Amino acid sequence: MNNKLWRSAVTVVAVATLAASVAGCSSGSGDGKVTLEIFQSKTEAIGTVDELIAEFTKTHPDIEVKQTAVQDAVTVLKSRLAKGDVPDVISLNVSAYYDMARGDLLTDLKGTDALDAVSDEGALDYLKEAGQTTIDLAVPWATNAQLVLYNVDQYAEYGLTPPTTWSEFLGNAKTIEQKDGTPFVFGWKDTWPAMALVNSVVASVKPDDLLAQLQDGDTTFEKQPEWKEATEAMLALKDYAQPDAFGADYNNALAAFANGEGTMYVDGTWALPTIAKANPDLNVGAFVMPSPDPAFETKVPAGPDSFLSISKDTEHPKEAQEFLDFLMSEPAQKTFSDEQFLFSVRSDVQAADPLMSALKTDWIDSGKTATYSDGMFAGGTNYQPISWEYLNSDNSKDYLAALDKDFQTYGLKPGK
Amino acid sequence: MKKSSRAFLVMALPAVALFLVFHTVPALQGVFYSFTDSRGYGSWDFVGFDNYLRLFQDPLVLNSYVFTLLFAVAATVAANVISLLLALGLSANIRFRSFMRSMYFLPAVLSVIVVSYIFNTIFSTGVPQIGKSLGIPWLSTNILGSEDTAWIGIVIVTVWKACATTTVIYIAGLQTIPEDVVEASSLDGVNSWQRFWSITFPLIAPFFTINVVLSFKDFVQVFDQIVALTAGGPGTATQSISFLIYNSGFAGGEFGYQSANAVMYFLVIAVLSAFQLRVLRRREISA
Numbered sequence: 080m081n082n083k084l085w086r087s088a089v090t091v092v093a094v095a096t097l098a099a100s101v102a103g104c105s106s107g108s109g110d111g112k113v114t115l116e117i118f119q120s121k122t123e124a125i126g127t128v129d130e131l132i133a134e135f136t137k138t139h140p141d142i143e144v145k146q147t148a149v150q151d152a153v154t155v156l157k158s159r160l161a162k163g164d165v166p167d168v169i170s171l172n173v174s175a176y177y178d179m180a181r182g183d184l185l186t187d188l189k190g191t192d193a194l195d196a197v198s199d200e201g202a203l204d205y206l207k208e209a210g211q212t213t214i215d216l217a218v219p220w221a222t223n224a225q226l227v228l229y230n231v232d233q234y235a236e237y238g239l240t241p242p243t244t245w246s247e248f249l250g251n252a253k254t255i256e257q258k259d260g261t262p263f264v265f266g267w268k269d270t271w272p273a274m275a276l277v278n279s280v281v282a283s284v285k286p287d288d289l290l291a292q293l294q295d296g297d298t299t300f301e302k303q304p305e306w307k308e309a310t311e312a313m314l315a316l317k318d319y320a321q322p323d324a325f326g327a328d329y330n331n332a333l334a335a336f337a338n339g340e341g342t343m344y345v346d347g348t349w350a351l352p353t354i355a356k357a358n359p360d361l362n363v364g365a366f367v368m369p370s371p372d373p374a375f376e377t378k379v380p381a382g383p384d385s386f387l388s389i390s391k392d393t394e395h396p397k398e399a400q401e402f403l404d405f406l407m408s409e410p411a412q413k414t415f416s417d418e419q420f421l422f423s424v425r426s427d428v429q430a431a432d433p434l435m436s437a438l439k440t441d442w443i444d445s446g447k448t449a450t451y452s453d454g455m456f457a458g459g460t461n462y463q464p465i466s467w468e469y470l471n472s473d474n475s476k477d478y479l480a481a482l483d484k485d486f487q488t489y490g491l492k493p494g495k
Numbered sequence: 496m497k498k499s500s501r502a503f504l505v506m507a508l509p510a511v512a513l514f515l516v517f518h519t520v521p522a523l524q525g526v527f528y529s530f531t532d533s534r535g536y537g538s539w540d541f542v543g544f545d546n547y548l549r550l551f552q553d554p555l556v557l558n559s560y561v562f563t564l565l566f567a568v569a570a571t572v573a574a575n576v577i578s579l580l581l582a583l584g585l586s587a588n589i590r591f592r593s594f595m596r597s598m599y600f601l602p603a604v605l606s607v608i609v610v611s612y613i614f615n616t617i618f619s620t621g622v623p624q625i626g627k628s629l630g631i632p633w634l635s636t637n638i639l640g641s642e643d644t645a646w647i648g649i650v651i652v653t654v655w656k657a658c659a660t661t662t663v664i665y666i667a668g669l670q671t672i673p674e675d676v677v678e679a680s681s682l683d684g685v686n687s688w689q690r691f692w693s694i695t696f697p698l699i700a701p702f703f704t705i706n707v708v709l710s711f712k713d714f715v716q717v718f719d720q721i722v723a724l725t726a727g728g729p730g731t732a733t734q735s736i737s738f739l740i741y742n743s744g745f746a747g748g749e750f751g752y753q754s755a756n757a758v759m760y761f762l763v764i765a766v767l768s769a770f771q772l773r774v775l776r777r778r779e780i781s782a
Contacts, residue, residue, distance in 0.1 A: 154746040160536035161750065178748040182537030268619070268640045270728055325729065326619060326637025459747030461555065464730045471642065471730065 113398050114143045118159075118166035120152030120175075121385060123353055127418045134414075135405045142398050153458070160184070167393040168402060170220060173209050173383045174451075177491055178458045180210035180217075186389040188215045191400060193387070196407040198426040201448065205382045208290065209454050211494035218407060219383035221421035224367075224438060225279055225347045225451070226379065228354070231362040233260065233342045241366035243377070245312065248369050252319040255342050262319035264341030266332030267470065270463035274453055276345055277466045280313040281306055282380040282449035283370030290455045293486055294493050300482040305372070307475060312371035314473055325471070337361055348435065349384060351420040365434060367442060379438075381448040384421050460489035522761075528754040535750030546755035555731060556756060559739045560763075562646070566735065567714035570650050574657045574710050575703070581658060582665030583691075596666070603659035611723030614652045615639070618724075642732040645725050649733060652720050657713065661706050668702030669695070708771045715764060736760050 119128060125148045132144045147166065149155050153175045159165070160182075171179065179185060188194045194215055197203060202219040210216060227248075229241065237255055242248040252262035266272040284305040292298045300306055321327070321341050336344035337357035345368070354363060370377040387406060389399045405411055409427055416423040417431045422439050430436040442448060453462045465485060469478035529546055533539035550556050585596050602610065619637045626634025638644040672695060680694050696703070718737045721727060727734040727742065734742075740760065744753030 151746070154742065157535055157745040157748065161745070163536075178534060182534055182748075184537060268637060268729060269726070270730065323623065323636040323640065326623065326640030328619070331619060457748065459743055459749045461731070464728070467728070468730045 112141055112143050113395050114145060115168060115395060115398055115402055116145045116147060116166040117168040117170065117402070118147045118152070118156055119170035119385070120148070120156075120172055121170070121349075121419070122148050122150060122152075123349065124148070124415075124419050127415055130418075131406065131411050131414060134411065135402060138405075139398075139401060142402070144402060165390045165392045167395060167399045168387065168389055170385050170387045172385055173206065173219075174453055174456075175458060176206065176210045176217060176386050179388070180212045180214075184391055185216040186391050186393075186396065188218060188389070188403075192404040193218050193400070193407040196404075196412075197424045199422075199424040201446070202383045202424050205450060205454075206386060208450070209383075209491075211491050213494070217386035217388035218403070219385075219424050220387045220406065221384045221412070221416050221419065221423055222382060222443070223348045223384040223421050224379050224381040224443065224448070225275060225282075225345070226365040226438075227279075227368050228336065228344045228346060228350070229364050229366065230336070230339055230342050231364040233339065234364065237342070241364065242369055243366075244373060245369045245371045249315060249319075252316070252343070256319055261321045261341040263316060263324075263343050263345075264321045264327070264332045264335045265324040265345070266327045266329040267320075267325045267467065268328040268331070270467040272329055272332065272345070273467040273470045274463045275347075276313060276316070276470070277310060278380050278452050279345055279368045280371055281309045281452055282368070283378045284309045284372050284375045285449065285452065287449075289452075290450075290491065293455065293490060299479075300486070301479040305375070307479060309371045310469065310478070311475055314470070317470070333357070348420045348422075348438070352418065363434075365438065376447065378447050378449040379442045380451050381422075381443060382451055382454070383424075384419075455491060456485065456489045457491055458489075461485050462489075525754045525757055528751050529758050530755075531751040533751040533754075534748040535745060539751065542751070546752045547759070549752065550756055550759060555734065555739065555743075558731060559734045559736045562733060563715060563717065563735045566646055566650065566717060567711055569646075570653045570657070570714045570717075571707060571711045573650060574654045574661055574714075575706055577654060578658045578661035578706070579665055579703075581662045582669055583695075585662065586666055586669045599662055600659045602656045603663075605656070607656060607719040608723050610656055611652055611720045614648070614655075615724050618648050639725050640729060642729050645729060645733050649717070649720050649724055652724060653714065653717065657710055661710060664702055664706055665699065668699035672698045704774070708768075711771070712764070712768070715767070 117128070117132075121128075125146065128146050128148070132146060135144060136142065153171060156166070156169065156171065156175075157178075165184070169179070169185070197218055199219065199222060202222050203215075206215075206217060206219055207213060233255075234240070237251075237258055237260065239251050239254060242251050255262040265276070285303070286292060286305070289298070289303075293300075317324075321335065324332075327335065332344065333346065333350060333353060334357055335341055337354045339358075339361065348365075351363065354361060367377055367379040387403055389396065389403060393399050406415070407425070409425060412423045412425050412428045415421070416428060420432065420435060422430065422435065422443055430439055453460070456462050462482075462485060465478065465481045468481070469475070472478075528539075530541055530543060531539045532542045532545075581599060585592065585599065589595065618639050623635050623637060626632070626636075639648045676694055676698070677690070680690050685693070716737055717735045718741070721733055721735050721738045725733045727738050736756070737760070740753045740757050743749045744757075747753075
């Protein structure tokens with residue numbers, strides 16, 4: 080009896096071990112097909128990426144590409160990396176690039192077709208700054224811009240034209256309010272929209288080399304007169320927000336704008352497909368948020384929307400590179416940028432949408448752009464909650480001090 | 496005798512092995528990483544006690560401890576008071592008693608994350624609409640949108656969910672009260688308030704202790720509700736300790752630093768549990 084028990088227990092353990100090892104082996108495919116995984120953070124682009132994958136497998140029948148796109152992608156990817164479960168192709172928001180570059184995880188793309196396809200030098204420079212590295216560990220997939228989106232029909236109804244100065248901007252808001260409209264919808268239950276607003280308002284006035292100045296200790300947020308001035312001007316917009324703007328999250332605000340519950344809404348070009356899906360009949364226009372100080376020329380916050388990279392540990396570097404080269408090819412770039420309302424990084428790809436096309440010629444191509452300011456901080460930063468706290472409290476002094484403190488801990492450290 | 500003890504050993508071994516592999520080893524790894532500057536991937540260096548020193552100067556970490564402990568106390572009090580009232584009601588001679596009991600147990604079988612997402616919509620859309628139509632200003636805004644009130648929303652969801660099991664334990668406790676004691680008290684002519692304080696409550700005191708200990712332990716580890724309701728916001732007002740460890744440890748790339756935080760968190764829970772166990776034992780002796 081006892082011996083039997085022993086034996087059956089050993090059998091159970093042995094079977095369990097065997098089952099586990101078989102399960103572990105089954106991921107290697109036996110039919111000669113290579114399976115690649117692309118991990119990407121743009122959940123709104125899942126459909127477009129599936130289309131691109133289908134197009135790619137037409138010419139590469141022996142490669143199967145699996146897409147992983149989840150909410151909270153950076154957290155999910157980093158917890159996967161901690162387990163050693165690394166996807167082959169990784170695409171993330173540029174703000175995650177610094178940590179990835181520092182972690183020695185990505186392949187050098189120098190001399191590849193994918194990298195050579197990029198004609199947008201500004202986007203490449205941006206990546207170098209964001210990663211604090213001169214090595215090309217990633218290519219920009221496409222670029223975007225952050226704008227003030229407006230309801231064209233409501234603007235016509237109120238007899239307004241898109242503003243070009245800050246006072247016209249506030250004037251428009253005032254007119255809308257006097258005519259019992261809602262000038263702005265914001266989603267301030269989340270911290271991201273608060274940050275986006277700060278990024279927009281400081282874009283025109285902050286020095287181009289602010290990051291380098293901060294790194295060298297030449298300036299601080301407290302000493303920087305322009306930053307303070309711009310963010311104080313921003314607080315005026317709170318008076319024109321919808322009721323309970325702090326109770327609406329990002330999705331609520333976007334839906335409210337799409338349903339015509341507010342006239343203006345600050346977001347990036349990437350939000351346009353979601354707005355169109357929520358209300359296909361909405362007539363959306365866009366203008367660049369005017370500089371809060373007339374002494375500074377207005378600039379649009381713009382930069383790479385996400386980066387594409389190949390992990391160093393991939394088992395299929397050749398196939399991964401082929402897929403990357405395909406994503407940067409002209410037809411794939413055209414599909415991706417048109418469907419996602421982004422700007423292609425190839426000069427030979429023109430935007431189909433007139434709004435996008437006009438923005439590209441007037442702002443992006445003429446170089447009137449500024450970087451996203453959250454890009455000066457690494458992953459652990461509290462830039463978002465600090466921005467939110469300021470918007471909530473109006474306390475400029477504490478806000479600037481908190482930014483300086485955060486930069487000391489989380490500001491990008493100069494690369495080697 | 497010797498033979499059978501070997502059999503028991505064999506039966507116990509798989510559980511011990513699983514616990515060791517999936518619990519003890521990762522915990523020790525966590526302690527190890529708490530002395531490094533690891534991001535959770537890639538290369539890392541030893542930094543000694545730097546992470547621990549930094550913990551005590553980090554306002555975010557201190558805030559998360561204050562928030563979590565206050566939240567746990569508030570939720571424990573609310574959950575136990577409400578559950579006790581429910582249990583008294585559900586043990587009384589009422590109509591549809593078994594149906595009512597199963598209704599009140601329903602939250603226990605639902606997933607926290609689903610419940611939280613539903614409540615998120617109720618707070619952002621449902622309640623404000625009612626508030627507006629009744630013309631009550633404080634009801635017309637999303638309570639999760641303000642630093643001062645967001646914690647209340649989390650307490651409401653947590654208590655709503657936790658009451659189910661706590662109530663069941665109290666009902667079980669109430670059934671252990673001998674009929675004759677209740678009868679004797681009614682012969683002595685006590686009113687129901689006196690009966691509760693002098694008879695019922697002392698007799699179910701062990702159940703009260705176990706409920707307080709268990710619910711407090713659960714609430715100190717609050718995580719899912721925060722993810723679904725506020726994501727630690729507004730600002731950083733509702734960042735619980737476990738949420739901060741997860742979020743900054745992975746998304747923030749501060750794996751080593753947050754591992755140190757996790758070790759501290761473990762020590763805090765260990766001390767609190769030891770304290771509660773002592774209180775529990777003392778009550779058992781005096782009872």
